[in-house]
Amino acid sequence: MEQFDPFDESQQDEPFGRLRVLRDDEPIAEVAPGVFYVSRYEDIVAIARDPRTFVQGGLSPFEEGARDDDLLLLGEMNPPEHTKVRRIYSSVMSQRRLRAFEPAIRAVCDELVDGFAARGHAEMIGEYAGPIPEAVTGLLGGFPREAWPMLRPASDDQVTVRAEPPGSPAYLAARARIEAFEEYLRALIRERTRATDRPDDMLTAFIEYVDESGNPLSERKIVTLLGTDIVSGGIETTTHLLGNLLYLLLSTPGAYDRVRVQRTLVPVAVDETLRHSGPVQVLFRTPTTDVEIRGVHVPAGSMVCVGYGSGNRDERVFADPDRFELDRGASSPHLGFGSGIHLCVGAPLARLEVTQALHALLDRFPTMRLAPGFRYRRVPFFIMRGPRRLDVELSAEGTAPAPPDHPSADGSIP
Numbered sequence: 581m582e583q584f585d586p587f588d589e590s591q592q593d594e595p596f597g598r599l600r601v602l603r604d605d606e607p608i609a610e611v612a613p614g615v616f617y618v619s620r621y622e623d624i625v626a627i628a629r630d631p632r633t634f635v636q637g638g639l640s641p642f643e644e645g646a647r648d649d650d651l652l653l654l655g656e657m658n659p660p661e662h663t664k665v666r667r668i669y670s671s672v673m674s675q676r677r678l679r680a681f682e683p684a685i686r687a688v689c690d691e692l693v694d695g696f697a698a699r700g701h702a703e704m705i706g707e708y709a710g711p712i713p714e715a716v717t718g719l720l721g722g723f724p725r726e727a728w729p730m731l732r733p734a735s736d737d738q739v740t741v742r743a744e745p746p747g748s749p750a751y752l753a754a755r756a757r758i759e760a761f762e763e764y765l766r767a768l769i770r771e772r773t774r775a776t777d778r779p780d781d782m783l784t785a786f787i788e789y790v791d792e793s794g795n796p797l798s799e800r801k802i803v804t805l806l807g808t809d810i811v812s813g814g815i816e817t818t819t820h821l822l823g824n825l826l827y828l829l830l831s832t833p834g835a836y837d838r839v840r841v842q843r844t845l846v847p848v849a850v851d852e853t854l855r856h857s858g859p860v861q862v863l864f865r866t867p868t869t870d871v872e873i874r875g876v877h878v879p880a881g882s883m884v885c886v887g888y889g890s891g892n893r894d895e896r897v898f899a900d901p902d903r904f905e906l907d908r909g910a911s912s913p914h915l916g917f918g919s920g921i922h923l924c925v926g927a928p929l930a931r932l933e934v935t936q937a938l939h940a941l942l943d944r945f946p947t948m949r950l951a952p953g954f955r956y957r958r959v960p961f962f963i964m965r966g967p968r969r970l971d972v973e974l975s976a977e978g979t980a981p982a983p984p985d986h987p988s989a990d991g992s993i994p
């Protein structure tokens with residue numbers, strides 16, 4: 581078997597066999613000069629829990645050093661600034677606010693289901709898993725309806741400016757669109773600041789936030805938190821989680837029906853998806869001093885790839901880890917939302933969205949299956965795991981189901 585290379589696109593659809601070899605034979609592997617891949621659960625958790633030694637790697641290598649605190653994302657910050665900004669998020673995404681939005685989130689899902697229910701087939705990424713987080717981010721974020729279509733392109737542009745060298749045509753085009761989006765956000769912030777009767781959403785919460793010394797957030801900081809952290813942290817990830825969840829339920833014999841009948845399994849299925857096929861497979865840390873991990877010398881300043889997706893398949897922690905299994909118990913210690921002080925701050929929102937989205941489908945479709953010949957193909961971005969598209973056949977309550985004939989009926993899970 582060819583050696584694992586996290587940057588090789590051709591290995592991305594099915595990396596798990598190579599990752600198992602890595603966990604067994606070379607748990608701290610130098611996969612490129614100065615780039616160390618950490619594949620075992622225990623080591624990943626130890627690194628995540630030592631943020632003093634393993635600091636966040638900047639997500640914009642080409643712009644390193646050029647951005648002040650107002651422009652840094654939460655995921656790029658280190659304590660003590662990180663602790664302060666994280667507190668802002670916890671207040672903005674309170675359980676009370678999330679609960680208040682639950683009926684509106686469900687209404688978004690029902691409206692999308694109406695769009696394909698009678699047709700008998702759908703492409704669930706384009707028609708469902710993609711639009712839901714766009715609308716939910718729009719609703720909770722406090723973006724007016726006409727701004728919702730801007731959110732996914734804004735999220736895509738954030739990826740482009742981090743991946744492309746400054747000055748390249750792709751970089752310049754994305755940068756120009758980001759500037760236009762931020763201009764729009766600044767106008768939105770000013771308009772909302774002037775308003776007397778403000779709706780209870782994240783935009784209002786950011787505007788009204790004051791720290792313990794009574795200082796409000798600057799306009800630039802609100803633009804970063806809302807326009808970048810929330811938009812780019814929550815849209816693509818949630819699309820992939822819902823895509824992977826539906827794929828696993830439909831490719832595991834009996835799973836869709838079991839969850840449909842026994843709804844307490846809905847949150848279990850969501851967490852098992854985060855373990856088995858989490859949208860975020862790997863992230864990065866940088867050691868501040870030379871360290872030794874399992875006898876391997878990792879120099880200060882090197883890139884440490886924290887293989888969350890591999891840790892989630894570690895047979896030392898999860899029995900039969902390649903199986904999607906609804907009987908693992910309710911509190912799986914998976915790494916799908918990371919671990920330690922950077923554990924995903926949007927996790928309660930992501931869980932709420934995906935749970936509502938699944939209930940909306942289970943309520944309407946007693947039968948759903950993968951389209952004949954469907955093959956899982958992963959999005960071409962090595963950090964992420966999610967299907968590019970998901971073609972399904974479905975029958976709404978009262979219509980006859982189509983005959984079972986798709987090739988994944990043997991339950992094989994890529």
Ligand code: HEM
Pocket residue numbers: 654655656657666809810813814815817818821858859860863864888915916917918919921922923924925926927929930
């Ligand atoms: C299924 C959906 C999601 C997945 C799988 C996911 C995954 C993750 C992971 C693995 C981390 C840890 C980063 C690290 O270790 O450096 C993280 C952090 C973060 N996520 Fe999420 N996320 C999801 C949804 C969301 C949503 C909906 C939001 C915003 C509304 C969000 C905002 C953030 C932010 C701001 C951080 C940085 C936290 C910190 O550094 O303290 N995420 N996420």
